[in-house]
Amino acid sequence: MCNACGNPAAPGHWTEAGAATPSDRLRARFHRARVLDDILRPYGLTAHDGGVVPGIQLGTMAGASSIVHNLSEVWAEAERLRGAPIDPLDPRYLDDL
């Protein structure tokens, strides 16, 4: 644990299951950030994970940014930055194919 930032507090978020070795975990982090970025772009948000700083960096096109620790927090924070809910079952989202 890093005593400056207090990470990691929990023994692996459930979304990190399935990656056993450190290199797998790092690769999974990069990959996940890339997919998340693709998903958030239509909402006017960006996601970035440099692999060094713990957590995922979320940002808006206007420059506001924040760091979240896991995927449960991502969505709450993305909604806050966006100012509107993000619902994967929203008909407008589903029909935008």
Added chain:
Amino acid sequence: MTSDTRLRLTLLGGYLGSGKTTWLRHQLHVGAFGPRVHVVVNEAAETPVDDALLVGAEGMTLLAGGCCCCVGREEMIAALRRLCDARSRLSATEARLERIVLETSGLADPAAIVAAIQGDPVLVNHIVVEETVVAVDALHALAQLATEPLGRRQVGAADRMVLTKTDACAPAALATLRATLATLNGHATVSAAVLGVEAALPALSADAMPVPLPDLGGEDARGPIQPTQVALPEDLDWSAFTLWLSALLHARGDDLVRVKGVLRTPAGRLLLQTVRKVVQSPEILPEQGVSRSDNVIVFIGRGYRPEDLGRSMRRFLSPTRTT
């Protein structure tokens, strides 16, 4: 992968007077929970507990300070932490506690207790909630389910339902109850017990009809709880899938009573299950060859169109790059 050495916890729930203690006492008597088991009993009313429970268990803790899913939560967390602490002082090679059975009060929502344990930074490192067993009173459950939202939540949270008092219940009434339970919770295994002793349960005939359960105010206004199966693609991207599921649970966690399934990942077969917004840490299952139920996730919930789940997932798994 190192094997998981955390304590196993079995949660035993069920409505008031549904036969939880009777069932537990017999299970401890026959050693169903293994040799080193500690029993934690929560009594909403402050009544003394039968010492007979102690037979077959290594120790017992009584939580009498109120229901542990709400007012007694702090006390429950503290008691579980003490157990974990005592266990951690022993070397892994010594004979130490293997399992906790937590018998909830009849007024507890098992999902809230699971959430409390997994939300505690200490307990989540020491305890795996392995199974939720819910005792269902075969004589009175239908009446309770018709009027009590709590009874429905308890049934909805179960991994295993034990029908009690089935000897006193007419076969037709029992079939109706089972069909009704299946509408509330289609994935739990169902067994029967009379005074704790396992009883044979006849095959459910196809003409057993569930009793329509009346709406109980706001909670049921979003339609009936129904199971939906979503088949996952062979080459599933686990990262994208977790992104989708976490977004779904964030937005619809209160509607999704239960999500359960086995996924094939590069690390092996992964058992995934959630209760409302809480995801249990996924377990790697042993390989059993190709199983038909792999890569199918069951969603149990309400308030959405079933076909939207699959569409939404595919949308997430193949986002169109806009930059």
